[in-house]
Amino acid sequence: MIRVGIVGGSGYTGGELLRLLLFHSDCQVVQVTSERFAGKSVSKAHPNLRGTTGLKFCALSQLSPCDVLFLCLPHGRAMESIGDFQSLAPRLVDLSADFRLHSAERYQHWYAGEHSRPDLLGSFVYGVPELHRDALRSAALVACAGCNATASILAVRPLTRRGLVDSIVIDVKAGSSEGGNVSSDASHHPERSGAVRSYRPTGHRHVGEIEQSLGDIPIHFSATSIEMVRGILATCHVFISESLDEKAVWKIYREDYGNEPFVRIVKERSGIHRYPEPKLLAGTNYCDIGFERDPGTDRLVVISAIDNLMKGSAGQAVQCFNIMHGLNETLGLKFPGLHPV
Amino acid sequence: MIRVGIVGGSGYTGGELLRLLLFHSDCQVVQVTSERFAGKSVSKAHPNLRGTTGLKFCALSQLSPCDVLFLCLPHGRAMESIGDFQSLAPRLVDLSADFRLHSAERYQHWYAGEHSRPDLLGSFVYGVPELHRDALRSAALVACAGCNATASILAVRPLTRRGLVDSIVIDVKAGSSEGGNVSSDASHHPERSGAVRSYRPTGHRHVGEIEQSLGDIPIHFSATSIEMVRGILATCHVFISESLDEKAVWKIYREDYGNEPFVRIVKERSGIHRYPEPKLLAGTNYCDIGFERDPGTDRLVVISAIDNLMKGSAGQAVQCFNIMHGLNETLGLKFPGLHPV
Amino acid sequence: MIRVGIVGGSGYTGGELLRLLLFHSDCQVVQVTSERFAGKSVSKAHPNLRGTTGLKFCALSQLSPCDVLFLCLPHGRAMESIGDFQSLAPRLVDLSADFRLHSAERYQHWYAGEHSRPDLLGSFVYGVPELHRDALRSAALVACAGCNATASILAVRPLTRRGLVDSIVIDVKAGSSEGGNVSSDASHHPERSGAVRSYRPTGHRHVGEIEQSLGDIPIHFSATSIEMVRGILATCHVFISESLDEKAVWKIYREDYGNEPFVRIVKERSGIHRYPEPKLLAGTNYCDIGFERDPGTDRLVVISAIDNLMKGSAGQAVQCFNIMHGLNETLGLKFPGLHPV
C-alpha cells in the first residue's frame, strides 16, 4: 500500500482526492491537513464521506513522512513551503498553479508576482497524461494542470501539434465550484444562481498554460460562469490552415485518443447527446471531445467537456499518481457518471 | 405627490421598494439610505434600475423630513431608532420583524431578547390588508408581516376565523432571497444550489405572527430551502373540525377573497398549472391559493404561493401605503408576472 | 458469476441498474431489452455508459433463460407477463408497482383497476431490506418499493413499530426523474424548471404501500415537485403518543439502524449540512435520516433523503439481489456521492 497524505484537504479538490483515494485499492490515506478543521472528522468538511471513514484532519505542523503528498493549498502557498514538503515525501503532486509554468517570466506575466522558487520550475512535470505520460512515469514532482487549461489543451492539441491551426478562440462555460469553497458576494446564491456572468472576457491566467502547451499559436480565451456547480464546456473555434473534412478530423482524434482511457470522442448524428455534455461527467475522470466542421469556412468547432474537480484537478492527480507508481491508470477512477442528473 | 424615503435601501427589500416606488404614479422617492453605498447611484446596488433613475444613496444621518418612511433595516434596528424616524415622518412602514408582535412576552419568546420599545407594540397595524384594511386606512405606523407568515395566514385564515380548524401543519418551501443579500457559507452557490435544506424544522420565528393572527389553534411549522431565488410555497395540511366538501371550501374562499385585488384562487382540473406556483408570481403582489380535500379523512390541503420580496415584503408595504393614503390599492403593483420563466 | 437480464432497460431505472451491475464483481449482465432501441448499443439510451460496455439492447422476444431477471417495465406490464418471466429465470426482481401490495383490494383501491394475478400477490417479498432482510435471503420474487414509500417508511418505521405514533403528515419534495424518461407538457423544461408544483396534494398511490408497511396509523401524504432531477426529501411531521426527548429518539434510531449499511443518522448541531440533503446522495444507495423535536408540542419532525433512482429503485434492487444471493450487501453500491454537486 502506498501511503499518501493530503495537504490542505478541507477544500473541494481535497475532498475529491479523499473520495477517490479512500476507495483506491493500492493506497492508504494516512493524513490530511486542515488548519480550520484540525481534530475534526473529514466528513465535517465533506459530508458525502459520512460513514465511510474515521479519518480526522490534522494540522500542517503534524505532518509526518509518507510516500506521496498531494498539495491542495491556495495558489502561492505551495512554492513557499515546497522544501518542507520535499523533505516529507519523495513524490509531490501539486494541484495549485504554482509550478505549472516552466519559466519565471511567464509566471510573472500571468500571476503578477515574482516566483519564489524559479529554480524548481523546470523540475515539475505538467500533469496531463495524454501529453506527458512518459515523463510522468518517473516523475517525482508533478504540477496538475488548471481545469480550463486541461479542457482546452485536450480539445485542440491533436490539431496544433500537427501544425494545422492558424488561431483559436476558446469560449469556456464554467460552473461555480471552480471558485473554491469560500463564500463571497460573487458566490451568493441569489446572485450566482442562473447567472451568465462574463467573469473573465480576457486575461484568464490559464492562458499561460495553454500557450505553453500549444506553442506559438494565437489563443483567444474567454470564460463565462453559468448555472452549474461542477463542469466545464470549452467551445473551441479553431481556424485551420489546411482543408480538412470531418473524416480527416475523425482520423486525427482517433490516432491521438483511440487508446486513451479517459478521452472519448462524442459525436453522434442524432439524439439529444450528440456532443460532450459536462453534466454527464460529474464525478468522472473523462474528457469528452466532439467536433463539427463549418462548411465553406476555415472554422472547425471542437467541443470538450470535463468535470473541473476531476479531470480538471483531483482525478487528473490520481491518474498521474497511478502512472507514477506503475499502476493501472484507471484505478480509483472507474465511476462512469450518472444519467439522468 | 407623496414624498417618501427608504431607510436601509441597499438590501433586497429596499431594492424592490425602489423598483415599485420609482414607477408609482403618486409618489416621489426623495431619499434612500445606505451606509455602505452612500454617495453612489442606487443602481450600484440594484443593477435592474440602471438607466431608470439618477437617485443616489445618502447616509442615515442625512435624512430629512418627508411624508412616509419605509424602514428596511435588519431586525432589531428599527426599534432602537423608532423615535428618530417618527420625528422625521408622520407615517412609518416597517418591513422588519420589530413591531409585528403585539406583546412584549411574545416577542421575548420568539426573538430571545427584550423589546426596547414595548410601549409602541400596540400602535403598529399588522400590514396584511386582507385582515386589517380598515385599520390601515388611518394607520400612522405599520408593521409588514413576515413572508412565511403572510403566505400561511392568507392560506388558512378563512377557515380558522370560521372556527373550522383543529390543527394545521404548515410545510413551507422557500427561496434563497429570504436570507437577504449578505453572503455566507450557507448561501455559497456550490452548497446552496440544488439544496433541499431543512433549515428550520421547528422553532421558526414567523410562527409567533401566525399564532397571533390565527388565534388559539395548534400550528406546526417547518421550512425547507429549495432551489429557487424568489418565492414561497406553503403547503398547509389543515385538519378540519367539520365535514366540508370542496364546494363548501370554494364558497368560503370566494366569500373572503372574491373582491381582493391580490388574492386569486387557483384550482384547475387539468393542465400543468392546476395549483399555485411561486415562479409565476416573481415580481408580482399576488397571493395565489388553491386547495384539495383528502377524501375520507379530516384533512384539507391548502396551498398558497407568493413572491417573498413582494406580497411577502415590499409589495405588501406598497399596498399598505396605497391604503394609508386612500389611493387605488393596486397602484404601482400591476405587473402580472412572467410566463415562462 | 450470476447471469442477469434486465427487462425494459432503456428507461431511467434500467439505466441505473446497468450502471450498477456492469461494475458489480459477482454478476454478468447477459441481456437487456428495449423494443425501441433493440440492436443498438446501451449507451445510445444511457450516454454515461459510453466506452464502458459493448452491450446492445435486444427485443423482449429474444430473451433467453438466466439466473435473475430485473423487471423495469411500466406499471401494469409485469403482471401481464409474469408467468413468462418466471419460466425464464428462477429469481425475479420487479421494480414496478405491480406486486408491492399484498391484497387485491388494496391494489384496486390505489390503482383503480383489477389486478390480473392476485394469486401471486402474497408471493412477493417487499424489497426494503431494513424491514424484510430475512425473507429476502430466500426470496424468489421481490417487489421493490416505490421511491416515496421507501423514504417515508424508513423515516418513521422505528417509531411506528414501537407504537409511539398517533398520526403522520408526510410532505415529500421530489425531483423530475420520478416521472420517467417520457417527455410531456409537464416535463417541458421552460415549465418544469424552477417549478414548485403540488402535483399530488392527496391520493398518491405510494400511500397504499406506506400504510401496508406502517400499519393502522393515519398517514397524510402530499408530494411537491421541485427543481431537482434526482432526489427525494420527505419531511415527516410525526405526532407522537408518548413524551420522547431527543435522546430517546436517538436511542430508537440507533437501535434500528446502527448496523444498517445504507441508513445514516444525519443530525448535526452546526454547519450547513445539519440534516439529510438529497443532492449529496445522488448516485448512492444511502437513506439519510435526521430529526428534531418541536419543544412543547407532540410533534417530532423526521427528515429522510434518498436518491429516488437508487435507494428508491435500482440501488434497492441491487441490495436485494445481493441479499438474495448471500453476497455482501454493499457490493456494487459503494459510490459515496459527490460534494459539491
Added chain:
Amino acid sequence: MIRVGIVGGSGYTGGELLRLLLFHSDCQVVQVTSERFAGKSVSKAHPNLRGTTGLKFCALSQLSPCDVLFLCLPHGRAMESIGDFQSLAPRLVDLSADFRLHSAERYQHWYAGEHSRPDLLGSFVYGVPELHRDALRSAALVACAGCNATASILAVRPLTRRGLVDSIVIDVKAGSSEGGNVSSDASHHPERSGAVRSYRPTGHRHVGEIEQSLGDIPIHFSATSIEMVRGILATCHVFISESLDEKAVWKIYREDYGNEPFVRIVKERSGIHRYPEPKLLAGTNYCDIGFERDPGTDRLVVISAIDNLMKGSAGQAVQCFNIMHGLNETLGLKFPGLHPV
C-alpha cells in the same frame, strides 16, 4: 385606441405580446387566435394573466378586420397566408422568420426550402429599431428579427458599420424558451436541466440575418443551450482591423446608443454585475452591451444580453408597433426587470 389582433397567441411569444398589449395605454387587444385553445380563456395558456383579462382565444377562421395583426405562427406559416392577413389589417408585424431575409436565394440557403412569396421579401422592414427606425415609422409590414440575431447585431453593428472589423466569432448561450412551448425529448426536464448542450455549433439559421445586417464580414456563429429559461448572452469575439483603445470603443458605442431607450452600455470596474447579465433582463426590453479589449491582441470582446422573448421577439414587436404609430417608443415596455431573481 388602436385595435390589435394576435394570430397564433397560445405560444410563448403570443403570451408575451398579450402581457404587454393588455397593459398598453394606447391599444386594445380585440382578438387572439389559437386552434387548440379556441373558446378558452387566454389564461388557460398563459397562467400569469389570470385575473387580468376576460379575453378568450378564437379560431383563425373567426378573425375580423382590425388595425394591426401580430403574427406569431410557426415558421413557414405566415408566408402561406400573408395575403389573407393583409386583407384583414393594414399593418402586419410578423414575429416568425418568414420575411426577415430580403432575397429568395438567401432564404433558400438558410431554410432549405423555397419561399412562397418572394415578391414580398423586399416590402418588409426588418424590425430592429436601432437600425431601421425611420423605415419603421411608415412601415406597413414588419419582420421582427430572430432573437440570437438581435443580440448579435446590436452588439457589433457600431463596429462593423464603421468598417473596423475583420471577422467575428459569436458564441451564444441560450435559454430553453427559445425552443418554444412544444415538449420533446430535447426539452424533457431531466435531460435539459443543467445541460450545456452544443445544439448548433455551426449552421444556425440566424446567421443569414446577421450577415444581411452586418455586410460582408466573416461571421462564425455557435450556440449552446444552458440552464436558463429566458435569456441570451452573446459573447462576440471581434477581430478589429484598427487599433482601438477602450476609450475609443466607449465613444463609438455612446455615439450609436447614447439616445437609444432600450440599449444600455454595461461595463463596471468592480462588483458582481460588471457586464451584461441576461437574468436581470427577464421581462424587459433592454439590450445590455459591454466590452473588454484584449491587450496586445486584435481582439475586442463585446458582450450583449437580452430576453429572447422580449427584445428578441415580443418586446421588439411592441417597440416597432409604437414607432409605426408615432407613439412614445417605451409605451408598455417600462418594466425594469427584477433583482435578485
